[in-house]
Amino acid sequence: MSGAVVGPDAAISRARALAADGARTILGITGPPGAGKSTLADAVVTALGPQLAVAVGMDGFHLSNVVLAARGSADRKGAIDTFDDAGYATLVARLADARPGDAPVLAPVFRREIEEPVAAGVEVPAEVPLVVTEGNYLLATSGAWPAARDRMAEVWYVDVPDGVRLARLEARHHAFGKSAQEAARWARGSDETNAAAVRASRERATLVVLLD
Numbered sequence: 459m460s461g462a463v464v465g466p467d468a469a470i471s472r473a474r475a476l477a478a479d480g481a482r483t484i485l486g487i488t489g490p491p492g493a494g495k496s497t498l499a500d501a502v503v504t505a506l507g508p509q510l511a512v513a514v515g516m517d518g519f520h521l522s523n524v525v526l527a528a529r530g531s532a533d534r535k536g537a538i539d540t541f542d543d544a545g546y547a548t549l550v551a552r553l554a555d556a557r558p559g560d561a562p563v564l565a566p567v568f569r570r571e572i573e574e575p576v577a578a579g580v581e582v583p584a585e586v587p588l589v590v591t592e593g594n595y596l597l598a599t600s601g602a603w604p605a606a607r608d609r610m611a612e613v614w615y616v617d618v619p620d621g622v623r624l625a626r627l628e629a630r631h632h633a634f635g636k637s638a639q640e641a642a643r644w645a646r647g648s649d650e651t652n653a654a655a656v657r658a659s660r661e662r663a664t665l666v667v668l669l670d
Contacts, residue, residue: 489616490653516593518566
């Protein structure tokens with residue numbers, strides 16, 4: 459199935475098949491900023507239900523604003539080096555190794571309303587077979603990202619027309635406090651630089667999921 463291009467319904471059917479045997483499986487979903495990664499992850503989890511699937515975002519491993527400021531990276535928030543990739547790889551390994559009867563794994567989340575990661579924001583019971591994790595850099599080849607990828611059964615790339623994606627990004631930034639001008643600057647500046655890096659990983663995806 460590697461390299462196939464599918465729609466969301468076929469992707470959800472594939473996710474259901476991954477969860478079918480009950481063994482712990484990690485499914486990654488990647489794509490550029492604004493592509494709809496979290497939308498697809500949420501659709502999979504909703505369709506399968508909480509007994510079969512749970513979502514864990516990579517964005518919980520954003521560096522804090524204090525650390526970004528100390529590094530001089532605050533204006534590049536979202537770039538690949540503004541995440542704790544080693545921490546994320548460790549979490550993915552813990553999730554992959556969990557077996558029924560083990561204690562739940564607690565994972566961080568990213569809260570857009572405060573623009574900060576929050577520890578222990580989601581609980582992942584060991585009995586849930588499918589963990590869906592989404593983020594920009596799941597197919598990156600530097601740092602600890604490949605170690606995280608190695609523990610994932612599949613990684614899907616979400617593709618969407620650039621005009622739709624950019625409009626979503628601007629609306630998101632504006633909704634969370636940026637002025638219209640700032641929102642456009644982020645979406646077409648820093649976010650677009652990151653998007654170019656993510657697009658380069660598309661060919662390494664198991665599936666490409668087309669959204670509109």
